[in-house]
Amino acid sequence: MMKKGILILLVSLLVGCAPAKEEQVVLTFKDIDFVEYGSTFETKDCIEKTNGEIEEYPRLDTTLVGKQKLSFVVVKGDQKETFEKEIEVKDTQLPIIELKKQKDEIEYNGQYDALSYLQSVKDPVDGDLKYKKESEVQSSDKMYYTYHSDVNVKKAGTYTIQYRAVDKNGNETQVNLKLSVKAEEKKNEVKASTSQKEKTPPVQKTEPIQENVESKPPKEPQQADYSYVLTSTIAQTKSAQKTNKIVTVTSSSLSSRKAVVQYFVKSGNQWVEKMKVNGQLGKAGMGQGSENSTRTPIGTYHFTHAYGLKNNPGSLMSYTKINEHHYWCGQQYYNQFVDDTIMDHSQCSLSNDEHLMDYPGSYNYFASFNYNSSNVPGVGSAYFLHCSKGSYTMGCVAIPEAKMVYLLQNIDTSTIMIIDQVQKVTNH
Structure with missing residues (x-):
């Protein structure tokens, strides 16, 4: 019995002297699967949390399209672990072709210069593109623009000049200009008398006036001539x-369901257009918003928060991934986001709310803005900039999903959004 007691004591002492097991190194990543080509992206923004120190942050080259593997080395005490994260760089931005006018008219058998109608041709990231004759374009060519014309100046009618631009990564934009050729004017022919044997040339009574034709600078583009906003x-x-x-x-009219959505950035002292895309407005067009209307509210706003059914695409604003507990309230918390695990939502009639999970496609990604920020009941709620689905909205603004992702990666709460007819933008 004595020996057994001593043995138990020795085992207990040995166990008590064993060193405590060191905590395992941990690193978790945010749900960022891709970033926009040419954007500024810090790889530290990938990190959700870690219990150690990261030796050195790897670099993501946003000038290279494709998947890149990033390695993060985390040190904790004597431990060192390597964690890998794969992020894809995508170019979703189309080159921009800006015309001086959308249509023109020339005389029968007149002349025209297709290139003279161009204001600029550029890519939002790669800059100005170079002109290339259509006959010289190869299928592998990039970073160029060209045009195709079917205009017959000796036949009256309306023709199309199609301009095409291709950026470094193969994204392509096409814009058309309509050119009308006037009908030929028939001149009255004077028949000579049968008794007249010779035609006497008319007498020049005065010397012809020589006009000094000065070359005039090209006319500055006027907003009234365009259906989109000029820089x-x-x-x-x-x-x-x-x-x-x-x-x-x-839009061009209050009743239109179609819109042009553009994104501008100030670079130095100049404003630069970074994105232009067709979008959708409310079923009743744009005007005064309200709970019972389907108009997109005219006004000047700023963005407040980003949301989505999908993972965070790298939003500059705070991002909330939507789940079954999330609503946009139309009653007790009028025009407010509600998480029913945090807020008591039991007194609300769900028929007056938007259960955000119920709108796949449209709400894959969306951004709220400060319409009715005073939360006045009846004035209108749940107005967002979201992804396109269908040919109109119930009062929101919708754009293609790829463009929505691009905006979330670039806009922030200081970004202003102007909603109005194109001719009234300067009122804001």
Whole structure:
């Protein structure tokens, strides 16, 4: 019995002297699967949390399209672990072709210069593109623009000049200009008298006047001639004095369900257009918003938060991934986001709320803005910039999903959004 007691004591002492097991090194990543080509991205923004120190952050080259594997070395005490994260760089931005006018007219058998109608051709990331004759274009060519014309100047009618631009990564934009050829004017022919044997040339009574034709500079583009917003117009807005990022949502009429959505950034002293895409407005067009209307509300706003059914695409704003507990309230917490695990939502009639999970496609990604920020019941709620699904919305603004992702990666809460008719943008 004595020996057995001593043995137990020795075992206990040995166990008590054993060193405590060191905590395992941990590193978790945020749900960022891709970033936009040419954007500024810090790899430290990939990190959700870690219990150690990261030796050195790897670099993501956003000038290279494709998947890149990033290695993070984490040190904790005497331990060192390597964690890998794969991120894809995508180029979703189309080159931009800006015309001086959308249509023109020339005389029968007249002349025209297709290139003279171009204001600029550029890629938002790679800059200006170079002209290449259509006959010289190869299928492998990139970073160029060209045009195709079917105009017959000796036949009256309306023809199309199609401009095409291709950027470094193969994204392509096409824009058309309509050119009308006037009908031929028939001149009255004077028949000579049968008794007249010779035609006497008319007497020149005065010397012909020699006109001095001075070369005139090209006419500056005027907003009234365009169905989208010019950078020169953005510079004239009051909003341009308050921020360096502006999103415009414009249409040609109040009743139109179609919009042009553009994104402008101030670079130095110049405003630059970074994105232009067709979008959708409310079923009843744009105007005064309200709970019972389907109009997109005209006004000047700023963005407040980013959301989505999908993982965070690298949003500059705070991002909430939508789940079954999330609502946009139309009653007790009017025009507010509700998480029913945090807020008591039991007194609300769910028929007045938007259960955000119920809108796949449209709400894959969306951004809220400060319409009715005072939360006045009846004035209208749940107005967002979201992904396109269908040909109109119930009052929101919708754009293609790839463009929505691009905006979330670039806009922030200081970005101003202007919603109005294109001719009234300078009122903002």
